[in-house]
Amino acid sequence: MNALQPKGSLMSLVVSGLHKAFGTQDAVAGVSFEVNPGEIVGLLGPNGAGKTTTISMLLGVLAPDTGSVFIDGISLAEDRSAALSRTNFAAVYAALPGNMRVEENLRVFGLMYGVDNLSQRIEEAIVKFDLSRLRRKKCGTLSSGEQTRVNLAKALLNHPHLLLLDEPTASLDPSTARDIRAHIREFAGSKTGGVLWTSHNMHEVEEVCDRVLFLSHGKILLEGNPRTLAGEHRKKNLEDLFVAVAREPLSLKGQEEAA
Amino acid sequence: MNLKRAFAIFLRQFYLMRGNPSRFVTIFVWVVVDIVIWGFMTRYLNGLNHAGFDFVPAILGAVLLWDFQTRIMHGITMACMEDSWSRNFLNIFASPVTVWEYLLGLIASSISTSMIGMAVMLLLASGFFGLNLFAYGAMALPFLFILFLSGIALGIFATGLMLRFGPAAEWLIWPMPALIAPFAGVFYPLTVLPHWMQVVAQGLPPAYVFEGIRAISSGGTAALPPLLGGLALAVLYTALAGLFFSRMHRHVVRSGQLARYSAETG
Numbered sequence: 130m131n132a133l134q135p136k137g138s139l140m141s142l143v144v145s146g147l148h149k150a151f152g153t154q155d156a157v158a159g160v161s162f163e164v165n166p167g168e169i170v171g172l173l174g175p176n177g178a179g180k181t182t183t184i185s186m187l188l189g190v191l192a193p194d195t196g197s198v199f200i201d202g203i204s205l206a207e208d209r210s211a212a213l214s215r216t217n218f219a220a221v222y223a224a225l226p227g228n229m230r231v232e233e234n235l236r237v238f239g240l241m242y243g244v245d246n247l248s249q250r251i252e253e254a255i256v257k258f259d260l261s262r263l264r265r266k267k268c269g270t271l272s273s274g275e276q277t278r279v280n281l282a283k284a285l286l287n288h289p290h291l292l293l294l295d296e297p298t299a300s301l302d303p304s305t306a307r308d309i310r311a312h313i314r315e316f317a318g319s320k321t322g323g324v325l326w327t328s329h330n331m332h333e334v335e336e337v338c339d340r341v342l343f344l345s346h347g348k349i350l351l352e353g354n355p356r357t358l359a360g361e362h363r364k365k366n367l368e369d370l371f372v373a374v375a376r377e378p379l380s381l382k383g384q385e386e387a388a
Numbered sequence: 389m390n391l392k393r394a395f396a397i398f399l400r401q402f403y404l405m406r407g408n409p410s411r412f413v414t415i416f417v418w419v420v421v422d423i424v425i426w427g428f429m430t431r432y433l434n435g436l437n438h439a440g441f442d443f444v445p446a447i448l449g450a451v452l453l454w455d456f457q458t459r460i461m462h463g464i465t466m467a468c469m470e471d472s473w474s475r476n477f478l479n480i481f482a483s484p485v486t487v488w489e490y491l492l493g494l495i496a497s498s499i500s501t502s503m504i505g506m507a508v509m510l511l512l513a514s515g516f517f518g519l520n521l522f523a524y525g526a527m528a529l530p531f532l533f534i535l536f537l538s539g540i541a542l543g544i545f546a547t548g549l550m551l552r553f554g555p556a557a558e559w560l561i562w563p564m565p566a567l568i569a570p571f572a573g574v575f576y577p578l579t580v581l582p583h584w585m586q587v588v589a590q591g592l593p594p595a596y597v598f599e600g601i602r603a604i605s606s607g608g609t610a611a612l613p614p615l616l617g618g619l620a621l622a623v624l625y626t627a628l629a630g631l632f633f634s635r636m637h638r639h640v641v642r643s644g645q646l647a648r649y650s651a652e653t654g
Contacts, residue, residue, distance in 0.1 A: 149644075181647075191644055213482065225476075225479065228474060240393065241480070
């Protein structure tokens with residue numbers, strides 16, 4: 130297999146036929162999708178649908194059984210370091226070490242991601258995410274909202290071509306969540322990279338995402354514009370569609386196939 | 389190999405050390421305790437001894453060198469445990485850092501802490517109990533190098549176990565040096581061991597060092613060929629330990645254990 134993506138190398142992310150089973154259970158069963166630069170794609174689905182398993186495979190901490198992942202045209206399997214240097218992530222279950230200060234964490238992870246002009250980038254991130262007051266505080270002493278801002282500052286340090294966000298606004302108050310969404314939209318607006326976002330907040334998804342993928346039992350069940358997809362499936366809103374995906378995935382699959 | 393990324397691993401340990409004095413104190417507190425206990429013990433043994441044999445280089449020197457190897461090993465494992473305790477494996481292994489860069493960072497961190505421990509031990513052992521490492525002559529260098537490599541090999545092997553079996557593997561790791569010590573002949577010649585233990589000792593690089601130390605302490609010389617054999621074994625074990633860690637990493641990435649590390653699903 131070639132380390133470089135043969136075509137469509139301008140894509141932030143190209144996932145083809147991704148499959149992962151644990152024992153006899155398929156966690157992800159043949160998922161394929163793409164994320165374009167500047168695009169925010171929502172990866173949605175009920176708990177256990179395979180979202181975090183998919184993201185783990187995109188981060189290289191879980192090897193797929195089959196399938197391929199190309200980040201910015203580089204094969205994750207063939208050139209892991211090069212592919213991962215073009216990505217970054219923030220997830221509720223991957224907090225930065227709480228026993229290091231904010232600026233220490235930014236420096237350490239900036240070095241890991243090979244950020245050029247690191248000191249300058251750290252200062253920019255500190256200003257952008259309003260962390261000046263917190264820079265010498267240990268991350269473990271910060272509130273959820275403050276930690277999310279630090280995680281996001283770390284995730285954007287290397288100007289990623291692919292930003293992976295696993296429930297970045299979970300457990301945040303509405304005001305902080307709104308700020309975080311604004312930062313992510315601003316990042317996507319710069320067109321330097323694409324965003325893959327998981328969330329259980331359908332209002333947020335509708336507001337932020339350009340496209341959504343509904344996962345159910347490890348497969349992509351639906352795909353489309355979050356502002357029109359619910360109507361296309363005769364649901365009142367995205368939340369109702371989400372509930373339907375969670376409770377009656379087979380009927381939706383039937384509709385999709387009939388369409 | 390990207391040295392900046394390895395430096396990031398080292399820098400994290402430096403920040404942790406700087407951030408909490410208890411980490412700094414543990415670099416030398418246990419070795420100080422060891423040197424004090426064994427320093428007085430050798431003084432006592434020298435007083436009982438009428439044949440003129442000097443126990444300081446034979447026993448205290450051996451304790452110092454054994455502690456040096458143990459500190460090298462613990463320097464690596466402690467740095468790795470910090471990542472386990474703070475659930476940081478996901479952040480590190482989802483970054484461009486390779487397993488070799490991670491290991492190099494751990495080794496660099498271990499060298500820096502071990503050198504501080506070694507300096508404190510040397511000051512104490514020479515200042516208060518009259519130990520002179522120069523008494524080993526030029527052999528001091530191969531002794532130190534073999535023990536250094538053995539400590540690295542043990543440390544990397546132990547971190548591989550921790551990656552594979554999760555945070556609970558810590559309990560396997562702490563007693564490792566104590567399990568090896570009886571076979572390595574730190575305090576006694578290998579000839580006092582039963583045959584099967586002597587066979588095991590032949591496969592342990594430190595055993596060659598401590599045999600050499602005893603030979604010099606008895607007024608003889610340390611034979612070079614066995615030491616070279618010990619060195620070759622130490623190099624081999626270091627390489628094997630690196631491969632073991634890499635294999636364990638591959639295993640936990642395939643099985644999903646890395647993504648769910650603290651669940652100890654293995």
